[in-house]
Amino acid sequence: MKIAFLGIGIMGNEMATRLLDAGHELRVYNRSDNAALQALVQKGAQRCDSPAIAVSGCEIIITMLSHPDAVNAVARGDHGLLQGAARNSLWMDCSTVDPEFSRSMAAVAKKAGLEFLDSPVAGSKIPARNGELVFLVGGDESSFLRAKPVLEILGRKALHCGGSGQGSAMKLVVNFMLAQTVLAAGEAVAIGQKLGLAESQLLDTLLATPVAAPILSALRPRFERKDTEVHFPLKHMLKDLKLAKASLPAGATDLALLAAGIDSYENALSTADQDFSAIYQKLTENG
Known part of the structure; x- marks a missing residue:
């Protein structure tokens, strides 16, 4: 599966590494250079210069960013993911944000022809490394089922909490x-x-x-x-x-x-x- 991962920090690095190790084709973007990003490229990930480039042609898009403003910039800013994502691709936002923000992202994703799940996680660096995260997911049941193969690589459990924003809540x-x-x-x-x-x-x-x-x-x-x-x-x-x-x-x-x-x-x-x-x-x- 072709997956875009945007946000290679403490958690993003561990999660992206698991996806690579599972054999997925991975395109990565981070707002700044860091050692983790370089290591992923050495392992076979394709580094991209913008979110729009990273998500092009990808079936799954994962964002793992530090706060709502960062997610908004990566999604809606110049060369943001919404400009490059293919219709019917699935965007999973694993960032910890507020429920209303997740609902607003779900709305703009729908307008762009994307499926959206707010998919924050319970767990930190070591559970992420070991695939033991618990995903708290908000969004349509069909999108949740579609995400299951990825969720099973990254976590030990995925809980569907309800509609958009309920995972973030x-x-x-x-x-x-x-x-x-x-x-x-x-x-x-x-x-x-x-x-x-x-x-x-x-x-x-x-x-x-x-x-x-x-x-x-x-x-x-x-x-x-x-x-x-x-x-x-x-x-x-x-x-x-x-x-x-x-x-x-x-x-x-x-x-x-x-x-x-x-x-x-x-x-x-x-x-x-x-x-x-x-x-x-x-x-x-x-x-």
Whole structure:
């Protein structure tokens, strides 16, 4: 299958590599040069100078970009994908964006004769590398079924959440839970440390109880090693929390944890290149 992949960042690189390894013909575009893009070309991907060129003749188009403005630019800007995509091609936007934006992209895609799925993922760098992502998909059932062969290469599960925008809505819910889980773990350990308990003892106990989310077991080695490698940027988690807040209906003001989470992640943000788990380190650093 001929596939265009637009956005070769932390996640895009791992996903595009899996598609290449599965034998698909891959055309790639990124707004800037990077080592991951060069490595994909060395493995056989065709590097393209614009989104329009990249998508030409492709049956499947995948975008994995950092925010709605980036998706809009790649889709509707000069030499954007909508200018080069063949009619009836399927565009899967795996970016984390707000539901209304996904619905607007679905509308412009339909006008251009394309099928569209908002297809954000639950999972970060290592699940992407191992094909263990969970896709949260919004759009027509027929398009979802059409995407299944690609989804099965990239993920362990694909959930059809409803019409256009509902995949993006579910992703904001999932990331809110993830943000709160790590924030709560950090505060719980910080409380325990102030009461004289060791970090290892606290994590052993918390993870042995039903109150700990499974993700904490996966993150524990990173917590204890104080691992700073970026798998999911903190700035993107903050962006997602703000998107969730902005997407709520007027008058939805009683969500105290969402507001507190935004404040906490803003306070933890110190550089552009931070993993979101840095909030745990910030909360426990004086233990």
